[in-house]
Amino acid sequence: MRFDGARFKEFPLANLEGVPNRVVRALLLDRRGQLWLGMDRGPVVCIAPKSTKVFSRGLPDARAVCMVDDGQGDVWITYGDGGLTRIQPDGQIKVFGAADGWTAEEDPIKVEHAVGALMSRRDWTIVSHEVIFHGRRVCHARKPACGACTLAADCPSYGTGPTDLVEAAALVKGPSRTRLLGMVGIADEDAPAPAGGEGRDAP
Numbered sequence: 320m321r322f323d324g325a326r327f328k329e330f331p332l333a334n335l336e337g338v339p340n341r342v343v344r345a346l347l348l349d350r351r352g353q354l355w356l357g358m359d360r361g362p363v364v365c366i367a368p369k370s371t372k373v374f375s376r377g378l379p380d381a382r383a384v385c386m387v388d389d390g391q392g393d394v395w396i397t398y399g400d401g402g403l404t405r406i407q408p409d410g411q412i413k414v415f416g417a418a419d420g421w422t423a424e425e426d427p428i429k430v431e432h433a434v435g436a437l438m439s440r441r442d443w444t445i446v447s448h449e450v451i452f453h454g455r456r457v458c459h460a461r462k463p464a465c466g467a468c469t470l471a472a473d474c475p476s477y478g479t480g481p482t483d484l485v486e487a488a489a490l491v492k493g494p495s496r497t498r499l500l501g502m503v504g505i506a507d508e509d510a511p512a513p514a515g516g517e518g519r520d521a522p
């Protein structure tokens with residue numbers, strides 16, 4: 320049902336092919352003005368001004384609880400069972416699970432060994448520094464800057480913090496702020512005038 324300020328108009332979802340029920344679990348109006356409906360147990364409907372698409376193949380048979388879009392036009396869907404799915408603008412669907420992280424291990428010793436095996440020994444120090452920097456500059460524990468994060472496209476926790484570019488950019492801290500914002504296509508309006516190069520990160 321849509322209300323334009325004066326009257327209601329009904330959109331009969333029952334007529335859509337591939338949508339077995341009319342129960343909408345999540346709603347999103349994306350940055351392009353498209354309305355996304357997360358239907359109960361599976362299908363996702365995208366209603367654009369001149370067309371309607373139904374996504375069903377490859378989506379989990381689970382209850383959608385939340386949908387957000389990002390700066391790349393991807394739509395992210397979370398599910399009641401903890402799952403996460405991404406629909407790209409070209410219609411490609413990716414379902415994320417524990418295997419998409421560095422490891423599914425939970426014991427700290429096993430995690431250390433599993434992550435260490437993912438890279439060569441000579442990279443262990445720099446990778447651990449980069450992870451620390453990322454946590455201090457961008458992925459803050461209380462409010463991560465998801466909308467200004469270079470890992471957003473691959474992060475299953477995207478959306479934990481603000482996805483709005485301006486709001487997220489304000490959260491990015493540290494001497495590498497200008498470079499980090501530049502990597503996601505944001506100009507740093509607070510950048511100081513160039514004076515012999517950017518400061519060097521320190522742990």
Ligand code: SF4
Pocket residue numbers: 457458459463464465466468469470471474475476477478479480
């Ligand atoms: S997208 Fe992921 S890694 Fe980036 S800030 Fe958000 S939670 Fe952290």
